[in-house]
Amino acid sequence: MLSAQQIETFWRQGFLVAHNMLPPETVRALSDAVDEFVDASRSIRHSNSVFDLDDAHTSEKPILRRIKNPQDQHPAFRDVLKDARVVEALTQLLGPNVRLYTGTQKVNLKPVGEKAPVNWHQDWATYPHTNDSLIAMSVFIDDVTEENGPLLAIPGTHRGPAYDHTSEDGYFVGAIDAKKSGLDVSKAQSMTGEAGSVGFHHVRVVHGSVVNRSEGTRRLLIYTCAAADAWPLSGTYTPRIIGPKENESLTLEEYDSRMIAGEPTLEPRLEKVPARIPQPIAQNAGSVYEIQRNFEGSIDKDFAEKE
Ligand SMILES: O=C(O)CCC(=O)C(=O)O
Known part of the structure; x- marks a missing residue:
């Protein structure tokens, strides 16, 4: 359960780390599951619907950047979405549904050796909804330190x-030019x-x-969750703007099977939120790493200039 102070911090800054929320056995199960996928990636040459590989990936020296849709790939990943501590925190921040x-x-x-940083962006740019009650939750599978590429967030920008x-x-490149903006x-x-x-x-x-x-490595299991009354602005049941299933719609049954807590609704909550539709899309749109390749700037350069 998040404390009142943690909830206040989240809404003031737009982000929060809840320390030691999950026990070592959960972390171990997640770590073992990731290891299985790294091993399996040795036999894969190109990114696909499950594996996102760095350009330098080889079977001898696998550089797996991302496992896609982990909830569909392994029970350890799926179990996190049923963990009472996780569900409670999400409902505290997003409401009961x-x-x-x-x-x-x-x-x-x-991974060590991966070359792609993740440039400044708002997740909202990729998936605007009828309201902004959406949160990305990242479970730390490793200690996340200043050295291993933690998420960096700019306080208050969730209100901007x-x-x-x-x-x-x-073209939509999923990244912000910090100077220009x-x-x-x-x-x-x-x-x-x-x-x-x-x-x-x-x-x-x-x-x-x-x-x-x-x-x-610095491994984060990232699940984005939405209030049930936040409906995607692009697509009917799915906002798949980028990625392999780009134009697929879900059935209502599939959509509602994704409920983590409470009840679904057919009545979207419409709020006056600033939004842009992420179009037109560049040719090589795939994961955030691929789409950001079309971006000329670099978060690493921004930081080098600051130092
Ligand atoms: O894994 C990271 O470091 C960044 C993830 C992120 O910001 C994203 O995928 O939207």
Whole structure:
């Protein structure tokens, strides 16, 4: 259960780390599950609907960046969505009726040797809804430190504009040009903590992460959850803007099977929220790493300039 102070911090900053929320046995089960996928990735040459691989990935030296839709791949990942502590925290932040958002869920591994940082962005840019009651929850499978590429979030930006995430030539690239947008990245705070901690960030908060400069992985299981009355603005039942199932719709039954707590509804809550539709999409739109390749800036460069 989150304390009143944690809830206040979340709404003031737009993000929060709840330290040591999950026990070592849960962390171990998640870690073992990720290891199985890293091993399985040795026989895969190209990214597919489950594995997102770095360009330098080989069977001898696997560099798995992401496991897609972990809830469909392994019971250890699925169990997190049933954990009473997790469900309670989500309902405290989103209200009693909570759905697993219909786009891609993920484990981001940020492996050593991976070259792609995640540039500044708002998740909201990729999946605007009828209201902004959406939160990404990241379960720390490793200790997350300043060195291994923690999420960096800029406090208060969840109350700001829907930033432009397009490239010079007008394509949606899923990244913000911090200078052009007047973002003060020096205010960014790191979401660090021990394995078993859980980070929560609001769908509109500006965030990103630099490359991993440590000797080990930084594995986060990231689930985005939505209030049941937040309906996707693009697509009928699904906001699959990027990713392999781009134009697929879910049946209502499938949509409602994603409820984590409470009841579904057919009545969207309409709120006056700033939004942009993420179009037109660049040719190589896939995971955040692929789509951000079309972006000219770099979060690492922003930080080098600051130092
Ligand atoms: O894994 C990371 O470091 C960043 C993840 C993120 O911001 C995202 O996938 O939207």
